[in-house]
Amino acid sequence: MQTWGSHGDVRPFLALAEGLHAAGHDVTLVVTTVDTDAYARLASRPGLRIEAAGTPLLAAAEAQGIMQEIYSIRDPMRQAAALMRLVFAPVEDDMLAAAQRLCAQSDLVIGHFIVHPLQVAALQAGVPYASVFLAHGSIPTVHAHPLGSFGPTVNRALWWLTRIMLNRTFTPYPNRLRRQLGLPPARDIVDDAWVSPRLTLMAVSPQICVRQPDWPASVHVCGFLDMPNMAVEGTLPPTLDAFLAAGPAPVYMTLGSWTPEEPAAQRATLALFSEAARLAGCRAIVQAPSWQDCGVTSDERILYISAAPHHTIFPRCAVVVHHGGAGTTQAATLAGKPSVIIAHISEQEHWGSELRRLGIAGKALRRRDVTAQALADRIREVLGQPQMAVRAAAIGAAMRREDGVKAAVGLIEREFGGA
Template identity: 90%
Template sequence: MRIGMQTWGSHGDVRPFLALAEGLHAAGHDVTLVVTTIDTDAYARMAARPGLRIEAAGAPLLGPAEAQGIMEEIYQVRDPMRQAATLMRLVFAPVEDAMFEAAQRLCAQSDLVIGHFIVHPLQVAAQHAGVPYASVFLAHGSLPTVHAHPLGTFGPTVNRALWWLTRRMLNGAFNHYPDRLRRQLGMPPLRDIIDDAWVSPRLTLMAVSPQICVRQPDWPAQVHVCGFLDMPNVAVEGALPAALDAFLAAGDAPVYMTLGSWTPEQPAAQRATLALFTEAARLAGCRAIIQSPSWQDCGVVSDDRVLYVSAAPHHAIFPRCAAVVHHGGAGTTQAATLAGKPSVVIAHISEQEHWGSELRRLGIAGKVLRRRDVTAARLARRIREVLGQPEMATRAAAIGAAMRRENGVQVAVGLIEREFGRND
């Protein structure tokens, strides 16, 4: 098949689509993946090869100060719905038209299109063109079920009422985005953003490990939990710094500390984050590897207790650490869990809080910290709690071992071929 794919977001939203694109290409399909992300230039430089192309569309041109301002505005908002609406307004809306143009080109050249569930431009273009469409969820908290709700599990009656209210709020906050594009094509407005845009009528992949996400009995029949869409290290993730081996060999396993795509770029904010992590490691009495892209410009110096790195491939370094402090992004969360390590989550947005709560439910993380009010003392206390519970490390190791026996890409490719055929 000729397959078009499209995603938007951070590296954690791109990496699973790279993995699935590689899997589909290996199965003999011709694949074009269009990405829209802050780091678009890095992906645009990835070399194409016959049958697999990576393209960029609509990269927002944000300087460090503007990006930092947007991040702070988003994570200072306490209401989850307002937070999501702010994210869409500030980061998605400016590139929506460019994404829509790319989506229409994909539909014109593809037998099937596959999109991140949030990328409504592809869903609208596919429906108008009559091209089969599959959607991919990277987190399971966005799909309604009477058995759970992101705010907590309260029983079927309360969960049902919460989801009814959530649907109404989602439709009020987000329907105007796809409806604007639909009007351009003479299409009627959406009835419900979840049922009519996010969930494909043919196939929806829940790209979360079954160790974390259990398929709910009231989900639509076309929703399948395929597992984490994982892949080997890619060039944009960098290589292990040479100093790492010596640091790891010089003492106890360290705690890895990163905020991933939520690491501030502005020098002052980056220095503040480094100070937060460094002081927390000192107070916790642990060795630490602290990831920050421009640490060399922030006046810090590595020693035998703390090593600063610009980047490191998580799949290579996480298994060699005692625990991982991270922001609770879907990719980093599953990478830490895959490595069999417990987590300390510093959430910036509600989806990250949900991931942190899920890890706590599994017994492999403590209570979630929030970026807007975290302090070095609070972070150090949470690190000590995690490192001081051997049963948490044992549980994390067992879950990681089970995840490593899964193959989410293989399962996803099989589901796609079963539903849409191979066009051989």
């Protein structure tokens, strides 16, 4: 197995790896992360090996510059191109080398859909390949489009144009590797790289994602790939229980992997959250890794913490303010809580639109122009709609009856049992 990205791109693969291992399979998971080296220190055990490949850890100032450049771009395709150029391309060759090692030792390889080096290596080696999507806005359908649902005719035209732009942005990457290995070029990034013709897992809860009838037959909605809290997620700080007991359920505020590490930028984020909480008149828990160095002090209204496991803390909060990453979005929804989303990239805006469609979030804010007043207004809007909390609780209860890992393992064994 191979994945790339932030914590939200790694955690589901760890969950699936654990599920496959529990089902009796030997599993190797190769991880390339953009925000931490913690996974390289996770202990392997017999039958479940975890490795790191080409981790592009950057100095705080450089990472902040890249982050700011990406979320300041308004055009989604230019934004995606910048993300690939600045964060993926520097480790692409390392990921290919790791993928070739996986293919040499495996009967089946499973990869994050964006990790085309694994798909290319599998094609070269003749090894079966399964793909995993962590969000559902990237597979074309006449029934929906990330910009909205406008009816089949308009959606079809939008996807025609979107495919052209996707191919222009993404196909040069797998095609460089394909040329290098003497393979024919990919003509369409979705059909020839992202979607496996054997099995493509859509790792999104059916409460959020409905399988579209015109998706390829290999695409299956397995559900959220969830797992118990893991060591790198930490534990609840000792001060947290006392804060929770001292008043009404607070609003939890985090930007997850998009929280800036650079001190000045992190101070600005803390100032944004703190002022928004004051203006909204709510109690708040504000998560930032280096808050102690940012000149802020907790009081009876705001508690600052470095980290907390989302599955433990979200159920005890009233609303979750977050960046709209796939993992955080589904964790908040699983906890039965409404969201306020501050999107940095187009995929996060899509998650915001989906939660709004479900009636468990207001309109997403954008990081490039969000203000404390706008954030406070959105928090008050969500807190002031009891029906939103009721709806979120119902969806969360339904999600907790699902088992995405078990469903995914079953689909894998059914399709590749004889591989």
